[in-house]
Amino acid sequence: MRKALAAEHLTKAFGRLLAVNGVSLEVAEGSVHAVIGPNGAGKTTLFALLSGALRPDRGRVFLFGREVTHLPPEKRVRLGLSRTFQVPQVFPNLTVKENLQIALEAARGLSPYPWLRRKDRLAVEERIQALLERLGLEEKAQRTVGELAHGDQRIVEVGLALSLGARLLLLDEPTAGMSDEETWRTVELLKVLHREEGITLLFIEHDMEVVFGLAERVTVLHLGEVLAEGTPEAIAADERVQAAYLGEVVRG
Numbered sequence: 001m002r003k004a005l006a007a008e009h010l011t012k013a014f015g016r017l018l019a020v021n022g023v024s025l026e027v028a029e030g031s032v033h034a035v036i037g038p039n040g041a042g043k044t045t046l047f048a049l050l051s052g053a054l055r056p057d058r059g060r061v062f063l064f065g066r067e068v069t070h071l072p073p074e075k076r077v078r079l080g081l082s083r084t085f086q087v088p089q090v091f092p093n094l095t096v097k098e099n100l101q102i103a104l105e106a107a108r109g110l111s112p113y114p115w116l117r118r119k120d121r122l123a124v125e126e127r128i129q130a131l132l133e134r135l136g137l138e139e140k141a142q143r144t145v146g147e148l149a150h151g152d153q154r155i156v157e158v159g160l161a162l163s164l165g166a167r168l169l170l171l172d173e174p175t176a177g178m179s180d181e182e183t184w185r186t187v188e189l190l191k192v193l194h195r196e197e198g199i200t201l202l203f204i205e206h207d208m209e210v211v212f213g214l215a216e217r218v219t220v221l222h223l224g225e226v227l228a229e230g231t232p233e234a235i236a237a238d239e240r241v242q243a244a245y246l247g248e249v250v251r252g
């Protein structure tokens with residue numbers, strides 16, 4: 001198995017709180033892998049360590065076989081890793097098309113200016129059209145992103161990651177705050193990206209229906225540690241996992 005991502009014994013403390021504690025994780029290339037766990041389990045912190053937004057106190061990160069523990073986020077992006085956030089990170093005052101254009105030009109090292117070479121401009125234009133179609137956003141290409149529905153903004157964010165050339169997509173709660181219809185659309189889009197573009201997906205998710213609909217493997221985090229890992233079916237049947245979630249309900 002070729003690994004898109006491997007984490008070895010990652011640890012990150014905030015003061016005395018061990019947010020991520022000795023977490024190891026392997027994500028096979030071309031697979032769909034979910035990270036679940038109660039609130040505060042360390043999921044988002046783990047993603048920050050994987051993407052390079054945070055440096056681990058201990059442990060190592062490998063991307064497509066190459067160690068990246070000390071590389072900043074933008075270098076990891078160049079190696080094919082992109083991340084989306086719990087709250088969408090888009091350019092809200094620009095149109096959908098302009099958002100994609102900026103990311104595509106940045107990825108190609110092009111300056112966003114009119115004197116850009118005509119050939120490069122045409123290549124970017126073609127890729128924008130292909131992406132708009134892939135994302136189902138052709139009709140909203142000229143709309144200002146900040147005025148779109150939440151679900152569409154999240155899809156634009158996925159579009160930005162694709163524009164940057166992502167081969168491995170880290171999605172932090174991709175369906176959070178979505179209506180059923182938006183959730184279903186997002187799941188379908190992620191399936192298509194996986195199936196037709198061969199993109200490896202690692203996603204944090206609270207909605208177990210989405211986890212079951214997408215993931216081949218599930219890692220459960222609890223209090224900063226890996227509590228269990230397995231197929232969705234095995235995880236759903238795991239008594240320790242049920243107890244961890246029950247503990248949350250009781251505490252909450």
Ligand SMILES: Nc1ncnc2c1ncn2[C@@H]1O[C@H](COP(=O)(O)OP(=O)(O)OP(=O)(O)O)[C@@H](O)[C@H]1O
Nearest residue numbers: 014017018019037038039040041042043044045046
């Ligand atoms: N920058 C920070 N400074 C201090 N503490 C932090 C910081 N970021 C996260 N934490 C703490 O670390 C723990 C793990 O937080 P994290 O956001 O990774 O959890 P999570 O699993 O993503 O939770 P949720 O499901 O609510 O998004 C929490 O106790 C949180 O309060």
Ligand SMILES: [Mg+2]
Nearest residue numbers: 043044045086
């Ligand atoms: Mg989180």
